[in-house]
Amino acid sequence: MSDIQVSEQDGVARVVFDMAGEKVNKFTAGLMHELRQVIDELATRALKAAVFVSAKPDVFIAGADIKEILGIRSVADAKSKALAGQECFTRLAHLPFPTIAVVDGACMGGGCEFVLACTYRVATDADKVLIGLPEVQLGIIPGWGGTQRLPRLIGYPQAMDLILAGKPVNGPKALKLGLVDACVARAFLPDELPVFVGKILSPGGRAAVMAKRERAFGERMLQSAVLRPLLFSKAESMLRAKTKGLMKAPHVALDVMRRTAGMTLEAGMGVEADEFAQLAPTWDSKCLVDCFFAGEALKKDAGSGLDLRAHDAPVKAAGVLGAGVMGGGIAWLFAHTGIDVRLKDIGWDAVAKGYHTVDEYNRQLVKIRKLKEGDAAVRMQRVSGTLDWSGFQAVDVVVEAVVEDLNIKRKVLAECEQHVREDCILATNTSSLSVTAMGEALRRPANFVGMHFFNPVNRMPLVEVVAGTQSSPHAVAAIANLCRRLGKTAVVVKDCPGFLVNRILLPYMNEAARMLQEGGDLETIDKVIEGFGMPMGPFVLTDEVGIDVGHKVAKILHQGYGDRMQVAEVLASVHETFKLLGAKGGVGFYVHDRKSGKRTYNRDIEQAVAGVQGDLNLTPRPMGEAEIIERCLLTMVNESARCIEEGVVAKPLFLDLAMVMGTGFPPQRGGPLHYADSLGLAAVVASLNRLAAAHGQRFAPCELLKTMAAKDERFFPEHAGLATPAAA
Secondary structure, three states, X not given: OOOEEEEEEOOEEEEEEOOOOXXXXXXXXXXXXXXXXXXXXXXXXXXXXXXXXXXXXXXXXXXXXXXXXXXXXXXXXXXXXXXXXXXXXXXXXXXXXXXXXXXXXXXXXXXXXXXXXXXXXXXXXXXXXXXXXXXXXHOOOOOOOHHHHHHHHHOHHHHHHHHHHOOOEOHHHHHHHOOOOEEEOHHHHHHXXXXXXXXXXXXXXXXXXHHOOOOOHHHHHHOOOOOHHHHHHHHHHHXXXXXXXXXXXXXXXXXXXHHHOOOOHHHHHHHHHHHHHHHOOOHHHHHHHHHHHHXXXXXXXXXXXXXXXXXXXXXXXXXEEOOOHHHHHHHHHHHHOOOEEEEEOOOHHHHHHHHHHHHHHHXXXXXXXXXXXXXXXXXXXXXXXXXXXXXXXXXXEEXXXXXXXXXXXXXXXXXXXXXXXXXXXXEEOOOOOOHHHHHOOOOOHHHEEEEEXXXXXXXXXXXXXXXXXXXXXXXXXXXXXXXXXXXXXXXXXXXXXXXOHHHHHHHHHHHXXXXXXXXXXHHHHHHHHHHHOOOOOXXXXXXXXOHHHHXXXXXXXXXXXXXXXXXXXXXXXXXXXXXXXXXXXXXXXXXXXXXXXXXXXXXXXXXXXXXXXXXXXXXXXXXXHHHHHXXXXXXXXXXXXXXXXXXXXXOHHHHHXXXXXXXXXXXXXXXXXHHHHHHOHHHHHHHHHHHHHHHOHHHOOOHHHHHHXXXXXXXXXXXXXXXXXXXX
């Protein structure tokens, strides 16, 4: 069956993309082959124009088939694919009549490059319209002409914004940038499109449209041969500050635009194809593509194996227990997504703080023009506060976010259960306590699950959905569905101390503290870990999380897993003896200036370190970069493998994405298990055995790692044979 249908009326061809058996159109090898045939056939007709549209709702062309990108294994294969796509779109651009792309949905990557090769572009104002070149997020660059045609159309500054960040724009924004020639209301598209086509076919019509693409004098000067080097130098500085030089693709994309400025289109596309070909087979790209596929898979079932559609309980109203920073953030999230929310605490001062958090998050969006003042006011109206249980009979779900104490949570949840409907789902935002133990205090434990948000709620994309032993599949699936509605990525995990992310993260933070008390330099440890790609070092992270919170969770993990997670003595000392809280208290491992946002090393920590060294009779010794990375990262790897071994999460792919989303683990490294594969599991086991001999049995490799290493297996066998980067 054909994926492209062509019809003609009054000399205007209508070309419809409609891939058979697919929800979206995407440029597979098969569709590209058919498109070439269609273009060649159109070239033989005496046409006035050709209009390209999609039959898929909310999608024009989603982009190239990412599975085919994942399958690229060599530079030669990558270049062949790039040149084939460029050649097809060049044929489109050279048709002897005007072509019009009509974008009424997602138009990403190769789809965007296709419309750039058309003569004109018309978009609608529909919410689903997104036009962009997100390739750098997959570790590659646009390879079908995007780095060449986009700057020629909208200028280098705007093109850099789109290509280097990989962020799409909607219809109105695309019109403002000059990316499209018209933006019309979706409802009026059937009427407005013929008018636009008639205009460009009328005398002087094409010139009028083209005149709108003329850029202002100042912008033309900025892109002149004289000022262009300054433009690219500034862009390079900003990009390096953002990526720290760790993400290769954006820098390559910028370099391609710099090198090809002033070249002919044909010569520029040759450079683009060469550089695309160098990136596509790399380990970084495969890791980023795996992250993409993991996210898409989690959208379907959150790793639960359940049919989420069969448990899609509508949520019109919600309750939140506890109006602290987390509770206020959760209340904001509900209101932000159109859900009325009842915020309960034990005093009006506390409720007021919850309101303040909601307003603060709204203010942030207003400031960056992502939210209008009127919309912010509407969202505030969706939040109501209370000290009693009034209004809770009407809610569909309640999220508990009170103090992290098992007995208090059990008491609050048991009381709540008496004031909600029998079908109401209760969820706890605990970060480490047993969901099953909490459920034992309830009459309906089947309706109770964990719903662990990460702080800050408005920015962190991950939610752990924790299935207790009595949590029903319906409750688990309903909460996973709710996460999706809230714009979050949900991952279903097993109920165990620390669940998934904190169980892996806390030992890493604890190991950094052990290195500090052994003589390691605090600032050096943070700097080395940031150099590896983590968004912040372990001590900055400890301060941001809160030393008290980190210490409490570390103790819970110690109780759950024994000596391998014994709390580092210096962490206990800083919390229990020196009473430091971290960033929220202004002082922790660093001194935090709230006004400037700057932090400086807290030299008082040296007193805590010296005390621990004296108590343990430790002789301080310097530590090199290799040891810092090895001890911190292999601690993560070992615990990650244990989580797979124990079935805490369904797949290694989901674990790695959770660590990328929940901790900022560098996505170009894929996650702890991808990182283990890059080192080789035999090398990982050997290093862990060596560390265990030197530092204790907490480093002893788990059985799964030993078994897989002995069999020369990998967590991601599909990437066997790929060249991998060095460990650091």
